[in-house]
Amino acid sequence: xxxxxxxxxxxxxxxxxxxxxxxxxxxxxxxxxxxxxxxxxxxxxxxxxxxxxxxxxxxxxxxxxxxxxxxxxxxxxxxxxxxxxxxxxxxxxxxxxxxxxxxxxxxxxxxxxxxxxxxxxxxxxxxxxxxxxxxxxxxxxxxxxxxxxxxxxxxxxxxxxxxxxxxxxxxxxxxxxxxxxxxxxxxxxxxxxx
Amino acid sequence: xxxxxxxxxxxxxxxxxxxxxxxxxxxxxxxxxxxxxxxxxxxxxxxxxxxxxxxxxxxxxxxxxxxxxxxxxxxxxxxxxxxxxxxxxxxxxxxxxxxxxxxxxxxxxxxxxxxxxxxxxxxxxxxxxxxxxxxxxxxxxxxxxxxx
Numbered sequence: 093x094x095x096x097x098x099x100x101x102x103x104x105x106x107x108x109x110x111x112x113x114x115x116x117x118x119x120x121x122x123x124x125x126x127x128x129x130x131x132x133x134x135x136x137x138x139x140x141x142x143x144x145x146x147x148x149x150x151x152x153x154x155x156x157x158x159x160x161x162x163x164x165x166x167x168x169x170x171x172x173x174x175x176x177x178x179x180x181x182x183x184x185x186x187x188x189x190x191x192x193x194x195x196x197x198x199x200x201x202x203x204x205x206x207x208x209x210x211x212x213x214x215x216x217x218x219x220x221x222x223x224x225x226x227x228x229x230x231x232x233x234x235x236x237x238x239x240x241x242x243x244x245x246x247x248x249x250x251x252x253x254x255x256x257x258x259x260x261x262x263x264x265x266x267x268x269x270x271x272x273x274x275x276x277x278x279x280x281x282x283x284x285x286x
Numbered sequence: 287x288x289x290x291x292x293x294x295x296x297x298x299x300x301x302x303x304x305x306x307x308x309x310x311x312x313x314x315x316x317x318x319x320x321x322x323x324x325x326x327x328x329x330x331x332x333x334x335x336x337x338x339x340x341x342x343x344x345x346x347x348x349x350x351x352x353x354x355x356x357x358x359x360x361x362x363x364x365x366x367x368x369x370x371x372x373x374x375x376x377x378x379x380x381x382x383x384x385x386x387x388x389x390x391x392x393x394x395x396x397x398x399x400x401x402x403x404x405x406x407x408x409x410x411x412x413x414x415x416x417x418x419x420x421x422x423x424x425x426x427x428x429x430x431x432x433x434x
Contacts, residue, residue, distance in 0.1 A: 117353045124349040125342050132341045141341075142348055149352045223338065230339045248301055249336040255303050274297040281328050284335075 101166045108156050116156065120149050123167065126251065127174045133246050134178035134239055144181065148174040164260050168253075171261045175243065182239065233283035241276035244269055292316075293325050300329055 096104070096118040107115035124145060131144035151173050152159075159169055234242055243262060247253045253261070255269045262269070295312045298304040304312065316322045 113356060116356065120352050120356070121346060121349045124346075124352065128343055128348065129341050145348055146352050146355055150355060153356050226335060227338055230335050234339060245336070249333055250340050255301065270294070270298060270303070273301070274294045277297055277329055277332060278293075281332060284332075 102161065105156070105159065105161065105166050108153075109159070113153075116153055119166065123170055124149075126167065127170060129250065130171055130174050130243065130247070131178045133234070133242060134175065135181055136235060140181055141178075144174060144177045147177050151177075165257070168257050168260050171247070171251075172263070175261055179239070229284055230280075233280045236283055237276055237279060240264075241272050241279065244272040245276040245280070248273055289319075289321065292319070292322050296322060296326050296329060300326075300333060 096115065099107075099115075099118070101119065101122070104115045104119050108119065127145045127148050128141050131141035131148070132138065135141055135144065148170065152170055159166065164172075234246075237245070240262065244258055247258045247261060248255075255266045255273075258269045259266045264272075292312060292315055295304055295308060296316075299309060299312060316326065
């Protein structure tokens with residue numbers, strides 16, 4: 093393990109606040125996927141998610157001196173920036189008119205089957221197909237959720253964030269997070285059952 | 287407690303957000319309620335499925351792009367700083383030139399200082415230089431008066 097990799101986010105943030113680009117670079121490596129996932133789940137677009145990842149880190153780097161660790165973790169702060177950026181893009185006229193209702197490219201290379209233990213190469217074709225169908229059904233159902241429900245649910249189920257952290261990222265109360273996640277789960281179960 | 291409220295608590299339980307007293311109460315209820323057990327199982331299954339719908343980037347190329355942009359931005363910041371420094375050089379140079387220029391114009395009137403023409407040629411026309419000093423001219427002038 094390299095020296096940078098052994099450092100905690102806290103240590104990297106402190107070094108970055110002293111103007112070190114190298115330390116901030118390690119934070120970029122660590123959290124790119126996380127930011128990409130939240131941006132992707134909100135915008136539904138790989139290209140826009142990539143743009144949002146870049147803008148999010150640029151903004152974070154420019155305002156790293158203002159980041160206060162007593163208020164939130166770096167991850168929470170970063171996701172707050174990413175979510176706001178994503179919402180701005182979704183709200184834009186261009187997005188509303190041309191992109192929002194478009195479907196994902198079926199050949200999208202970014203789907204993570206590899207991390208799924210069920211998706212190893214040893215699986216037979218039938219199992220692979222079943223997983224792929226399950227994946228697409230779930231993705232389709234997720235798309236039908238209102239953005240707030242979808243974001244809250246994914247931050248919990250995929251990023252394992254606490255309700256308190258989700259509340260910070262989404263700028264809502266903890267009780268609202270509880271309701272959003274519960275309603276999202278109820279709705280998605282109904283959608284998948286259909 | 288209403289059935290729906292128990293189901294909401296099941297969601298909290300799965301997320302590790304339910305306090306121990308409520309947990310006990312919920313588990314007591316679930317031991318007698320088949321509907322809530324079914325909801326619990328559905329939510330567990332949903333959580334497993336959601337874990338599969340996880341987007342991820344195949345490599346570090348996006349992270350590398352971000353790092354390059356950050357380096358570009360910070361170097362453009364330092365370039366801007368250098369440029370602003372360069373912009374300041376002519377100001378200092380101007381001040382130096384002005385200082386030298388003002389020194390050169392010392393003893394001259396404002397009109398003379400601002401005039402492109404130097405005043406010395408005018409003096410040359412007034413006092414023709416015949417290799418004589420001012421005292422020689424004055425002496426010549428005095429001798430001429432005496433002779434009259």
